[in-house]
Amino acid sequence: MNLHSLFCPRSIAIVGASDTLFKWGAYIMSNILDGGFTGKVYPVSVSKSIVFGRETYKSVRDIEDKVDLVFITTPARTVMAVLEDCRDSGVTNVVMVTSGFSETGEDGSRMEKEVERFAIENGMYIVGPNTMGIVNTHCSLYATGSIVRPVPGGISIVAQSGNLGNQIMEWAEQEKIGIAKFVGSGNEGVLKVEDYLEYFMDDEDTSVVLMYIEGIDDGKRFMDVASRVTAKKPVIALKAGRTQSGSQAAQSHTGAMSGSHVIFESVMKQTGIVIARTPSELLSLSAAFDSFPVPADNRVGIITLGGGWGVVTADECEERDLSIPPLPDDVMEKLDKRLPPFWSKANPVDLVGQPDIVLFEESIEYMAASDSFDAIITLGMVGSKQFALRAAEAAMNLGNLSKAEYQKFKDNLDQYQMDFLDKIILITEKYGKPILPVSLAKTDYDEMVHQLKGSKYKLVIYGSPEEAVLCLQKMYHYSRYLAKRRN
């Protein structure tokens, strides 16, 4: 199923276009225009002659140009006529934002069946109805009802709750996690979650697929597609409705007969889908898979600036299938030469509060180079500048440091931190092992994803050890799945 012209249209028509705030026709139109879409945009309206400064068309039929994609935002009772206009004008891609279909009861279900029949008979791809819209950051197409503008990247999202999927993009925007494509699958009258998944498999802009699922109609097809996709790229999914209360809520939300969660969970495991428990986890895991190499096995080396953080991280690792092997002799020796006499002499390696970046980098490289470790978690170095800055600020306030000296100090610290993060990416590349930095004191301007030009890897900077450990655990599981599959 090739949805390329749906997600990468050169020309768009919006049926029901409006400039009255808080109408869907205005949300979609203003979002597309303001979002910087570079293709053509044709407003279609029977009541308004000008919308956002552009002359409208009375019908899709009136547009002289070829239209690759039509958004429909007019009421449910009007959509069949609009679809006929689309067919007659050779339009094959429709995003049906309109609600009032199967989610409202029997009448709506009948109308939705009609839409489905029409789409099949005429070879049309229809998103929705009752969809939040679509996004393709790589051609600046932001066409959702709620405006979100994440930066371009490798994560593609399909969500059976447009609202929830949109919110995940909003978090991604805040944290500068890169998104490729998004679709709120809505009622799935025509295109199903499996169709989008299959399309993302061969989409070159997509490196990771993120799914929010409440129910699947065709379990067999889902398994088949999922199993093919996971061989090529990671798929992270949250299946909601896993409890009785949740399943009842899902039924009343999307009408999803969520079936047995136990069965679905086993399907996800068999097909190598990475399972998330919460929407935040969905994004966090997707960002990890989009950034780090996966570890070959589960042996973790921990390096920390504060002993307590090492203890907490070791607990989290052991509770999440990861092991904390002892320090091998050669690493012990190398560290012993560099550290104060009373250092931990064990994994976790406690650098005893010495925020010395070179020492930190060296220690990380000693561990990454060792055959004893498959992954490294490092705590406290990133973010430690925050405390140094505060001390300098106090000295400045008390008259012991000039404003210029403070600024220079701050610039240096910022630069050290950037250099440190670059260095970590280089070590990651050199040894092909994930190195996860945990920053315990983030400033507003600190980035959550660090990139180094020319590198295929990125760094996600975690705000807590538990988040880093969860991501590492799931990467390990996926790596184990791929290894089994190869054998």
Add this chain to the structure above:
Amino acid sequence: MNLHSLFCPRSIAIVGASDTLFKWGAYIMSNILDGGFTGKVYPVSVSKSIVFGRETYKSVRDIEDKVDLVFITTPARTVMAVLEDCRDSGVTNVVMVTSGFSETGEDGSRMEKEVERFAIENGMYIVGPNTMGIVNTHCSLYATGSIVRPVPGGISIVAQSGNLGNQIMEWAEQEKIGIAKFVGSGNEGVLKVEDYLEYFMDDEDTSVVLMYIEGIDDGKRFMDVASRVTAKKPVIALKAGRTQSGSQAAQSHTGAMSGSHVIFESVMKQTGIVIARTPSELLSLSAAFDSFPVPADNRVGIITLGGGWGVVTADECEERDLSIPPLPDDVMEKLDKRLPPFWSKANPVDLVGQPDIVLFEESIEYMAASDSFDAIITLGMVGSKQFALRAAEAAMNLGNLSKAEYQKFKDNLDQYQMDFLDKIILITEKYGKPILPVSLAKTDYDEMVHQLKGSKYKLVIYGSPEEAVLCLQKMYHYSRYLAKRRN
């Protein structure tokens, strides 16, 4: 044990005071001065005559005034002489920042024993050695090595990792969660975690106690104290070293023989301590207990602006001992009169994307008033303004809204949200039930804790449903513990 003059001193001496950046004597001194402490501060230094613009004293003995509290930052080998000076000057409270004691090996342990003996013989209260310092926000005493300045509030912290405890305060500062007192207990040569816990029991500024623990020497005393404190106020604790890897790391960190975690966990449960799994949970749970009334039982009503969030929240509730009872007839009737015909007609109540604040408030009150629910979780209303604002911003960018109109719109939305939060506090007061708002789209300037003048309750605004559900679960457990204890 009355530690009042230790935490609320009128005069402080700092032995080893310095103005050389990155020395402990400079950290502590500059933090105290810059933090706005209103009592007297005497720098003591043998090498410097002026520190931060103040004349120094050669010894504590030379200070004419009565000194309530002495910080020691000079090397380990000097501390006994300083302690003697303290005793001779009638000082009974010491914060021993100096490291190089039991954490470094046998020699250090011997010196620490000597300190302990001296303290007992002379009736001195000593924090540490090897402590991060103390904080008392209510008298603007910020005396930790790493500078953090949380706002005054009800949470008091004792941490066996000063670094970790300090970091929790840093998060609290960022999120404007109020802190009362903090102590990094360090090596606990003299004062133990139980002593601080006991002191916090009767401290009027403390409404919730937060503890990070790696090991307890006197289990019996700990049980006795904890059990008395939990009857008066909630105690939230993280016991680190719960796995083999974690326990080994703890031993190398604080030398804590963490013993069997199973036994300790059962001690915590028996004494009604609320158990946190991670440092972030520690703060989150403490803020919840400091803000909401605890629920009488476990029946939760959910109100959401997006169906998917209702499903996810219902799953979380059921997996965390909370129940989602059906809507009783009277609430169903009231809501049915107000909502569009295709609303969920069930708990979770899905307001079907209508961000109508009055409707939202009314729906919350219908549910809070019902005997069927002990707590309410509401999702999506707080934060929804974010999306309205973005739509208005796009319209402004496209020339369909003036800057003044946009600003007015924004001011109104901000005001609506504040009014909404005030109203939720009033409903909380009226029915004595916790109402937990989840905001899915926070702006930088949005507060995470909302207060209403004159109310004994506050609102924590959660960034995810799972965090709200976790807090509600633990509040329910504590409430059940108190009920059992009363019977």
